[in-house]
Amino acid sequence: MERGIGSGGAFAWFFQRISGAVLVLALLLHFWVLHYSNQGEVTFEIVAQRLATPVWKTIDLTFLVLAVIHGFWGFLMIVRDYVHSKNMRLFLVAAVWTVGLVIAVMGALTIIGFHPPLPVAPPEQLGGMVQ
Amino acid sequence: MRYKWKSGQWAFVLHRVSGVALSFYLIMHIYVVSSLYDPQNFDTVMAFLNQPLFKILEIGLLAAVVFHGLNGIRVMMIDFANATRVHAQIFWVVLAVSAVLIAVGAVPFLMHAGVLGH
Amino acid sequence: MIVHNHEVVIIGAGMAGLRAALEVSKVGDVAVLTKVYPTRSHSGAAQGGMAAALGNLDGDNWEFHMFDTVKGSDYLGDQDAIEFMCRNAPELMYEVEHMGTPFSRTPEGKIAQRRFGGHTLNFGEKPALRACYSADYTGHVVLHCLYDQCVKNSVRFYSEFQVTYLIVKDGICRGIAAWDIRNGGLHVFNTKAVLFATGGYGRVYRITSNALANTGDGLGLALRAGLPLEDMEFVQFHPTGLYRSGILMTEGARGEGAYLLNKDGERFMKRYAPTLMELAPRDLTSRSIQTEINEGRGVQSPEQQAKGEPGDAVYLDLRHLGREKLKAVLPQIFDIAENFMGIDPAKDPVPIQPTSHYSMGGIPVTIQGRVIRDAQSTEVPGLYAAGECACVSIHGANRLGCNSTLDATFHGRHVGRTIARDLPSLSYHDLPPEAMREAQAEMNWYFDRSSGTENVADIRGELQNTMQKNVAIFREEKALTAQLDIIQNLQRRFKNIHINDRNQRFNTEVMEAYELGNLLNFVETIVVGALEREECRGAHWRTDHPGRNDVEWLKHTLAYREDGKIRLDYKPVVITRFQPKERKY
Amino acid sequence: MQYTLRVYRYDPESGQPGRLVDYTVELEKGATVLDALGEIKAHQDGSLVYRRSCRSGICGSCAMKINGFNRLACETQVESLGRKPIHVEPLPGFKPIKDLVVDLEPFWNNLHRTLPWLINPNPPPTDKERPQSPEEFAWLEMPMTCILCASCTSSCPSFWADRTYLGPAALNKAFRYEFDTRDQGFGQRRDTLDNRHGLWRCHTIMNCNDCCPKHIRITEEISWLKRKVVEEKY
């Protein structure tokens, strides 16, 4: 059986569905919190306050990771559908993984790195973490 | 003549397009948010993003999320609940519910954007 | 011209051809040629079932089966062959099941069995549950299962190859020539053994349950190679073909309890077969329906009603079975009635007509499946036949329902074994160059018909219409003689046919013309056989010669084409256990 | 009644691309598209080519694209298609050979890859059937009716994108054996099913399901297979 970039996709298929189901809940929460619970005002304070609590940190982190994997696995699915040349597939799969990882790390750092409104960590420090 | 487009094909293409759109949005979103560790910056950008144009785009985003999510549930019903017999009907339900949710959801967006006034 | 060598070539991929291929592929190099893809062979259309005295639901045994088959054949079947088949039918049936064929089941998990026309317990006492079935897809699932097995055993298929020439010289079969439909071009197959499993020829008639591909090619090939055809006058008309198209409404419908009604709503079968009613054998039931129609009790179509013409159909009434049961046990019948007539069989009765269905006659073979060329049973080395195109003879003057899928599968397997046994003593023989030239010249003739003026479809239509009128259920001398003239006239016209398409690839215009030429060649044997046989026996009913005449006619007909004319010869019937008696149901 | 058929004509030897040609035919009530094609072939242009055999919806030869949708020509009443010219084209997704005939080799090859036969290492009982209850047989009733007409595979966008994708017809066949209580072939079939060209190329697009002339709920069967693979694997 083909493995790696040529592999089947049983797990991807299953994961898309499980993550999709969780994402429904997460997105409902996300939208509610963001746009309706406080009349749609999105300010630094509100976001930062929320992100400061560990519970929210975990929720958002899960949400982020799931969404990224789900979305990027979706890309891989599309690549598998339409790209039949081995090299091209190798390249695209690598590209999708790279972008996916970068985005996931970036997002994760943002969430973890967020501190209560004040005192704020020195920008350089945070910036350093991101890079 | 091309092959006739039936509900299943529409659902698939819309799901795929919305999924890709959402993923690109997610990339952008994370990038934007992560570079906004500075409160000042954050509020400026948020203000910028509060322009009507972006609000309209946000409605598109909402539409994508709503359809993709609801159709995702439809797909799962087919996958796990043997709903093939009524797949077309579920698609119409998905479309109808999406339309309602998008319309309801769009109202506050547009209100905030001042398009509809307060 | 491309020449291939295969030890064994099987022509036809129906049940007979595929089952034989399975057997031969165990020992030798076999190729299966078929003009349609294997799964598209007409065996797949068999709906009702496959007979075997399993006794899963009653005290059935193979001797009852044998008796019914002999009686059904109007005592023209060879009893040694019938005994051989019926005795081994259960074992064959289990084998088919073990291969993976899905069957409807009894609550205990055994193969389910239903009633079928002419099958009885205790030598005619009451209907037997003998037909093994798979909803109403029996032939289909068996055919597909056999195909699957062939794929498993890597049988070599030449699909969309139409055999056009049989090479027999000095009484020895040497091979065949076939046209590659897809790419064009004649291929010659040099062989040690050739097996004909080319199926039936329902397309001789206008109203038929048979596929468009059922043009009896094998029979024409054999006749042209100087071999005889046996019992060709016996053509089965199935009682229940869909009105006009003749598409089959399985006998299984009546097995499940459907009624036949005339225009007055009367279950008229009580006047013809008081015991078995709708489940009387096919010849009797078809004649009963035709009598109802001829005597003005037929159901009229709306057009006939408008014009005040008499009706030419009767009703098959399934309504009392209820929608649930219909959908469960006769789903295909349901769809056919809907798709082809726009009728909901749970709500309305379905108009039907007898339809030409099965050829009892064919290429004469021994029980072992070796083709013979005269009344002394002289064998033709290297040539075999099985299935509907062969005449063993199991079915005599009339076949019982469900006996032909059994016959095709059983004799397919058996002839496969015969070939496997014969193979070591068979060898390749030279292909005579003149035969190869002739085969090629013949195809060239078809491709060179752009200057002809006669329309192929018109000739075919006329043949079918006149056969339907003159040589169908009821026959008499005047019509038969007239039909001979008509055929000879059509044969003359055929020499001047027009063919538009000169393209070698996928030229179905040429293939169809070829099939017609073949039909016109052997159809005379049906008419001459019917004309000579001055009696009523099984499916052959001479209104001008009532009654069966065992003294003069308890014998098989062999028809040869010699110097452009049909010559008849006769062969005795093998009678072992059951002496001829009057047939009553 | 008169009908116009707009039929796809293609002759590889002419070097020209395929084109649509109009034919007007006089047909009786109840005539099917196959009857219409037969009439054209008989009296207007004998060179028109299409596959057919049983003309009763059981052999699977005559599948083609009629008004943009795959169906059996012999089962489609002309009357049901409205009064506009009726478009008759070959099955999409396969290489055209001539007129309405396409190259089905990829179809058969994919079918054969699923090991479409009963796999059971245990010898069957002698002189008896392998037992199976009516309920167990009921699982086979739908898939066994497949006539291998290729309508479904030809209508599947995933197959258009990947000719080595098994396709719905082959998956129906896999289901027919996988869910037969007499079969134990999962171990052997698994790799073909759980494969880049197997089950996972199905995105529940449903074209197959919608056009199957035998009303087989192919997508449902594919879902059963997907779940079976996932269950066995995790």
Ligand SMILES: Cc1cc2nc3c(=O)[nH]c(=O)nc-3n(C[C@H](O)[C@H](O)[C@H](O)COP(=O)(O)OP(=O)(O)OC[C@H]3O[C@@H](n4cnc5c(N)ncnc54)[C@H](O)[C@@H]3O)c2cc1C
């Ligand atoms: C509608 C219908 C329903 C039936 N129902 C029943 C039933 O319920 N029970 C029952 O017992 N019997 C039934 N029968 C009869 C039975 O199905 C057939 O007699 C039997 O299947 C014949 O099998 P076969 O293998 O001999 O031929 P077929 O299945 O007809 O196969 C013929 C093969 O020969 C090939 N061929 C023909 N000519 C050529 C050529 N020139 N070159 C290459 N290949 C060629 C064809 O491609 C095909 O593969 C039914 C028949 C019909 C028509």
Ligand code: HEM
């Ligand atoms: C709301 C909850 C969501 C649900 C229920 C859901 C469900 C699904 C499902 C079931 C699939 C698989 C489709 C298939 O196999 O054919 C899928 C694919 C996909 N999803 Fe989601 N999804 C959700 C949210 C998201 C989000 C937020 C994104 C963006 C990041 C996204 C991006 C994608 C992409 C790119 C695909 C691949 C498209 C395809 O294969 O056709 N999804 N989704």
Ligand code: SF4
């Ligand atoms: S599953 Fe249906 S559409 Fe597909 S090949 Fe079989 S019968 Fe045809």
Ligand code: F3S
């Ligand atoms: S159309 Fe194709 S994608 Fe799946 S549901 Fe049918 S196989």
Ligand code: FES
């Ligand atoms: S001709 Fe056999 S299915 Fe249409």
